[in-house]
Amino acid sequence: MKVILADYSGFCFGVEKAIVTTFEELDKEDKNQKIFSLGPLIHNVQVVKELEARGVDVIEDIELVSEGSVIVRSHGVPKKIYEAADRKALTLIDATCPFVKRIQTIVEDHYKEGYTIVIIGNPQHPEVVGINGWCDNKALIIQEEEEVKKLPNIEKLCIVVQTTMSISQFEKIAAALEKKAKEVVKFNTICSATKQRQKSAKDLAQKVDAMIVIGGYHSSNTQKLVSICNDIRPTATFHVETAKDLPVEELKQYDLVGVTAGASTPKWIITEIIQKLRNI
Ligand code: F3S
Numbered sequence: 001m002k003v004i005l006a007d008y009s010g011f012c013f014g015v016e017k018a019i020v021t022t023f024e025e026l027d028k029e030d031k032n033q034k035i036f037s038l039g040p041l042i043h044n045v046q047v048v049k050e051l052e053a054r055g056v057d058v059i060e061d062i063e064l065v066s067e068g069s070v071i072v073r074s075h076g077v078p079k080k081i082y083e084a085a086d087r088k089a090l091t092l093i094d095a096t097c098p099f100v101k102r103i104q105t106i107v108e109d110h111y112k113e114g115y116t117i118v119i120i121g122n123p124q125h126p127e128v129v130g131i132n133g134w135c136d137n138k139a140l141i142i143q144e145e146e147e148v149k150k151l152p153n154i155e156k157l158c159i160v161v162q163t164t165m166s167i168s169q170f171e172k173i174a175a176a177l178e179k180k181a182k183e184v185v186k187f188n189t190i191c192s193a194t195k196q197r198q199k200s201a202k203d204l205a206q207k208v209d210a211m212i213v214i215g216g217y218h219s220s221n222t223q224k225l226v227s228i229c230n231d232i233r234p235t236a237t238f239h240v241e242t243a244k245d246l247p248v249e250e251l252k253q254y255d256l257v258g259v260t261a262g263a264s265t266p267k268w269i270i271t272e273i274i275q276k277l278r279n280i
Contacts, residue, residue, distance in 0.1 A: 001254065001255060001257055001278060002257070003257050003258075003259060003274050003277045004208060004258050004259070005258075005259050005260075005270070005274065006197070006200040006203075006204045006259065006260040006261075008193070008196040008197045008199075008200045009200070009259070009260045009261040009265075009270065010261040010263070010266070010267060010270055011263060011265070011266065011267070012194075012197075013193060014074040014099060014100070014191075014193070015074055015263055015264055017097065017098075018042065018071075018073055019047070019266075022035075022037075022041060022056070022093070025071070025093050026051075026054050034067070034068035035055065035057075035069045035071065036056070036057050036058070036065055036068060036070045036071065037058050037070075037073065038060075038062060038070055038071065038072055038073065038077060039058065039060065040058050040073075041073050041095075043215075043218060043220075044216050044264040044265060044266065045216060045241065046269060047264070062084045062088070062090070065088070065090060067090070068090065069091040069093050070091070070092055071093045072092060072094045072095055072096055073096075074097040074100065075097075075100065075125075075127040076096040076101065076126075076127060076130040076131070077096070077126075077130045077133065078129065078130055078134065078137075079108070079133050079134050096130075097163070097191075099163055099189070100130070103131050103163070103187075104130070104131055104134045105134075106160055106187055107132075107134045107139065107160060108134040108135065110135075111134070111135035111136070111138070111158075113156075116154045116155070116156060116157050116158070117132075118141075118157060118158070118159045119140070119142070119160055119162065120142050120161040120162065120165060120169070120173050121165055122143055122162065123141040123143065125162060127162055127163060127164075128141060131160065142173055144173075145176050148173060148176040148177055148180065151177075152180075153180055153181070153182075155182055156182070156183045156184075157180070157181035157184045157185070158184075158186075158187075159174050159184065159185070160189050161174075161187070161188065161189050161190055162190075163189060163190060164191065164194045165190055170188065170190060174186055193263060194221060194224075197225065197262075197263065198228055201225045201229055201258075202228050202229075202232065204260065205229045205233050205258060207256075207258065208254075208256045208257055208258035209236060209254040209255060209256050210233060210238065210254040210258070211229040211232075211237045211238070211258045211259075211260065212238050212257060212258070212259045212260075212273065213225045213229055213238070213239045213260055213261070213262070214240055214241070214259065214261040214269060214273055215239070215263075215265045216262065217239070217241060219262045219264055221262045221264075222239070222262030222265070225260055225261075225262060229258075238250075238251075242269055242272070242273075243269070243272045243276045246273065246276055246277070251277070251280055257277055259273065
């Protein structure tokens with residue numbers, strides 16, 4: 001069997017940075033100092049288990065921690081978490097993706113200058129919740145164009161967008177918002193990593209007989225890759241988390257197989273799967 005890996009797959013820059021930062025901290029951490037992760041570091045069960053084995057506990061609320069270090073994951077957190085860490089004299093290991101940090105800074109600065117902040121994105125997503133926490137949770141969060149109609153007219157508007165939104169959705173909603181305000185500043189803060197992964201999965205699915213998509217079953221960016229590949233190879237797209245999930249017997253009928261992976265999939269899982277496929 002011939003196996004081709006998509007040009008862009010697996011860890012994005014921000015996730016890679018979060019993992020490296022965490023493992024570096026673990027290596028240098030003095031043994032008595034406990035490390036906590038505020039939410040699972042990435043959407044990958046295997047990595048979270050490995051971190052747990054090294055003593056990193058996942059917590060949902062910083063108020064539950066009285067000493068040690070707390071990791072902020074790539075999605076970022078509201079400003080109040082930094083204040084809580086200061087107040088409680090906790091060490092914050094800040095692995096916020098620089099692209100997310102940039103949005104937080106834009107929002108904080110414009111909010112201080114009197115702009116109404118609009119975040120185009122999913123209100124439940126931790127990245128959006130985090131960004132909103134840099135303007136006193138006063139942002140208007142818009143996910144669908146329809147929602148813009150219900151808004152009153154606004155004097156000064158600052159528009160940002162969740163890093164993983166689709167560009168067409170952003171443009172549609174931003175255009176509708178622009179009609180609602182006298183003064184608008186608009187920042188396209190979509191990160192190219194998601195788009196690159198989706199485009200290269202689509203290109204590869206067109207060239208091969210079957211596609212393997214690697215990533216957490218609950219990871220939304222992985223599910224999006226699965227649906228893109230499914231559209232092209234409806235009966236020959238397989239979503240797996242690890243090498244043991246590969247349907248080996250079924251795969252024997254294919255000569256050329258493509259592999260892609262979600263942004264939270266570590267390289268060692270991808271390598272193991274490619275190796276197993278090559279042996280079929
Ligand atoms: Fe950062 Fe983009 Fe990844 S915003 S966390 S590099 S998807």
